[in-house]
Amino acid sequence: MFYDINSALQEQLLHLPETGMGYQVFTGFQEGDYVQRKFVALNAKLAFRAVNENDFIFLRHQPLLERIEIIAARSPYLNLTNISNIHILQEANKVGYANERSTAKTGAIHQRREFTDGTETFVRLSAYQNDRRIDKVNNCLLPGSFTTTIDDYLLCKSRGLNPVSRYALPNDETIKWAFYIMPTKADPLQRGIVEPANGHIGGGKEIYFENGTSKNTFLKETVY
Incomplete structure (x- = not known):
């Protein structure tokens, strides 16, 4: 319901x-x-x-x-x-993937925190133009939000991969929007690989921003 x-x-x-x-x-x-x-x-x-x-x-x-x-x-x-x-x-539903791979802790939340050099761009994919994890007042990403890397996003597009499957999303609604984020050197992040979940195999790169990103790190949005 x-x-x-x-x-x-x-x-x-x-x-x-x-x-x-x-x-x-x-x-x-x-x-x-x-x-x-x-x-x-x-x-x-x-x-x-x-x-x-x-x-x-x-x-x-x-x-x-x-x-x-x-x-x-x-x-x-x-x-x-x-x-x-x-x-x-924070552990997604893994119905349909009760195998050895589904128990591996490859997700970003299980990885160590690190920092970028302040020039790396990340992309958040969404079916919704009004993605509520994008703070358009402060132009930043809210704490506890996920993105992927720009390289993984471009790979997904160039090879015609299904982002819903690659990022193991819970419904098959079409991804329509891409939001570009460039965190500062002070913004911690965790890098991982999407684990099988929600009936999808996963395998895409995921980035977790426990603290979100600093003001004015949201660069732009484009059509996927």
Whole structure:
């Protein structure tokens, strides 16, 4: 079932880390419920409740032909008892990949922190032009956000690879936008390889910015 994410919950989600590029898997208590439920949030606007593992497969194949704002507008609000207690799951759902490779800790969150020389560009891919992890007031990336490298992005484009599969995203909505980020020397990051998740093999390069990036590091957005 889909839910609209109200402004209070949206603000809370945007202060919490992503599970992967463009989405968050989190748990919380719905009003009147005594069991924690698992949800997938897309662009901190549309939530989907996952009752069991097969629901992740449903979400992956659910055709989102309309803008998520339209779907959210006709969906009930997601009312949680205490939004300050929601918990982000930083291990993506790995249904369909219960093999040796799926247990390898190749993801960026498991890697050491490092810094760039201040000239390296990274790219965040999104189905949404109003990607809410891009702070267009301060022109930066919000803390806890993912990108890929510009080389991996260009490889994906030049070889006609499916970015949804390469970055193991939870639904098959078409990637339409690319956001370019050039962090400063002071912005820590972690480099990794996308692990199999959400019914996808992964394998793309992913970069995790636990602290986000400094002001004026968002360069531009282009059509994918």
